[in-house]
Every structure is written in C-alpha cells, then in structure tokens.
Amino acid sequence: MEKLIAAKELAARGETHLIGRGKAVPLALVDWIIMVALDGMSWTGQLEIQRDLIVLIQNRLGGIQGKYYRNSELHERKQNALFIAGQMLARGEKTGIRQLARLLGVEASSVSRWFEKGEFERESQRYASWFDDNGSLKPLLHRK
Structure with missing residues (x-):
C-alpha cells in the first residue's frame, strides 16, 4: 500500500x-x-x-474519498451554506460569501468555487422563502 x-x-x-x-x-x-x-x-x-x-x-476503486464521496460532500456544503444564507436573509441580515465562509470555517474562495455565477444570490433568496422573519422554518404547507 x-x-x-x-x-x-x-x-x-x-x-x-x-x-x-x-x-x-x-x-x-x-x-x-x-x-x-x-x-x-x-x-x-x-x-x-x-x-x-x-x-x-x-x-x-478511487479511495475512501473518491469522486462520488467528494461530490456528495460538495453538495452537502452547498446546501448548508444556502440554508444559513437563506435563514439570515429571512431575518433581514445581509449575507455574503465572506461572512458565510467565516461562519462555516472555510476560505471565502472555497465558498465562491461552490457556486456558479449568480447561483448563490438566486438560491439564497429561494431558501429565504423557507423561513419566517425570526429565521424559523415555516411549516411545509406555507413554503413557496
């Protein structure tokens, strides 16, 4: 080995x-x-x-952290980032890549690479609709 x-x-x-x-x-x-x-x-x-x-x-077969593992990990990180950003936006807080990177404990350049141009802003707004003004998740029936 x-x-x-x-x-x-x-x-x-x-x-x-x-x-x-x-x-x-x-x-x-x-x-x-x-x-x-x-x-x-x-x-x-x-x-x-x-x-x-x-x-x-x-x-x-590609190691314990092969291609599919890395893709799954990236998907999970993106979802976490969008969840936090959406919650912050719903509470009326400004959110950006740098602030989000600090909260996630990663470099801002890493977070930037996770998203295509315009994707972070668009998806953050979509996730924000899942939360009320206090940042609590809305019931499923009331989500857009």
Whole structure:
C-alpha cells in the first residue's frame, strides 16, 4: 500500500516511467492480486475479507474519498451554506460569501468555487422563502 501511495505522489509531481524504473508496481499486477485473493476466498468458502485486502480494493476503486464521496460532500456544503444564507436573509441580515465562509470555517474562495455565477444570490433568496422573519422554518404547507 505504501508503495502505491508513493507512486501516486511521484506521478502527481510529474515523474514518469515509474514502473520501468522500479519505483512502482504495475496496476494490472495489483488488480490480478486482488482477483486471486477474492477467487481463493471463494474457493475455500472463507468469505471474511482481511483488512489489508479491503484497503487495497478501496484504493483501486478511487479511495475512501473518491469522486462520488467528494461530490456528495460538495453538495452537502452547498446546501448548508444556502440554508444559513437563506435563514439570515429571512431575518433581514445581509449575507455574503465572506461572512458565510467565516461562519462555516472555510476560505471565502472555497465558498465562491461552490457556486456558479449568480447561483448563490438566486438560491439564497429561494431558501429565504423557507423561513419566517425570526429565521424559523415555516411549516411545509406555507413554503413557496
């Protein structure tokens, strides 16, 4: 596992020909090892997967925080930001990216990247309609 991580870091820094230079294991070999391990477990009826094999499979499938995890995380952060902004707007408070970033404990540039141009303002107004003047959620039947 350490060698796979090290090879990934070397490749990210722009190094090439890692396998030929003996600095990385071919991924096809790693995949073959996974297949043999799973096949062996299947043949012996022992279907308890060892932690090392789980970590190896997770790494080959994109890691524990792969693409879908990151997309889900981004969606949740956007929703939280809009919920807070909508609540603030409903109470008559001014809200902006910088203030929101401080409340969320992230950089303003991060919050800016979460939204397309005009999306934050438009969606904040939509979320604001979910709250009354005190910032409490309205009953579902009274939301726009």
